[in-house]
Amino acid sequence: MTNLFNQLFNMIFNFTNDYGIAIIVFTILVKLALLPFSIKQKKSMKIQQKLSKEMSELKAKYKDDEETLNKEMVALYKKNPGSGIGFLLLFAQMPIFIAMYRAFSTNIVNAPTVILPWIDNLSHPDPYFLIPIIYIVSQALPSLLVTMGAIKNSTIPKLSASMLIPSIIIALLFLTKSPAALGLYFIISNIISNVEQLIPISN
Incomplete structure (x- = not known):
């Protein structure tokens, strides 16, 4: 898999002549390849949202009849x-x-880019920790906006504090030590995924 990645990425880099831009192009290609699965996931999430609403209605309707409630839930x-x-x-x-x-x-020793001027080398961690911060914003902001009601009619899931805080801690621990290139990939991937979630699809 590493050799295949190197070949594909080198082709993109030879075309763009910039590692940061090459990562963005590569991420877009990956998301396009996974688009059919993303559409299926979005449809599944819409079904689960509807299911959650119906479950709440059943609990309210049969709150005094646990046996009937269990049967209806199974059905x-x-x-x-x-x-x-x-x-x-x-x-x-x-x-x-x-x-x-x-x-x-290991393989790419020197990876400069013009799109992230504060980073000299994408093969090294971000010295100013901006990549981890931007990643956290790209991951959490859409869900927070949905939770606050600023975004409606989307399949972006709501996040509770118990879900948000652990994900932030894990991201900080991982991305502060990882090559900035990986963080850039995650950020672009998140942005594309968020846009996908905002676009309505037919059932």
């Missing part, structure tokens, strides 16, 4: 089975993460 789950497409998307990208990490940690 609802059978009618709307869950989907593992979200996990499939995550695992599909894992080899890409690993290949990019290895490439910028």
Whole structure:
């Protein structure tokens, strides 16, 4: 996988002549390749949102009849089975993460870019920690806006503090020590995913 990544990335770099721009182009190509799965995931999330609403209605309707409630809940789950497409998307990208990490940690020694002027080398961690901060904003802001009601009619999930804080800590620990190239990939990937979630799709 690392060799395949190196070949594809070198082709893109030879065309752009800038590592930062090459990462952006590479990320867009990856997201395009995964677009059919992203659409299926979005449809699944819409179903789950509807399912959650119906479950709340059932709990209110049968709050004094636990036996009937359990039967209705089982029937609802059978009618709307869950989907593992979200996990499939995550695992599909894992080899890409690993290949990019290895490439910028060992193979690509010097990786300057004009799009991030405060970083001399994308193979090194961001010395000013701006990449981890931008990543956290790109990850958390859309969900926070949905939670506050600023964004409606989207499949962007709401985030509670118990979900948000651990993800922020993990991101900080990982991205502060990782090549800035990987953080840039995550940021662009998040931005594209957020745009996808805002675009309505037919059922």
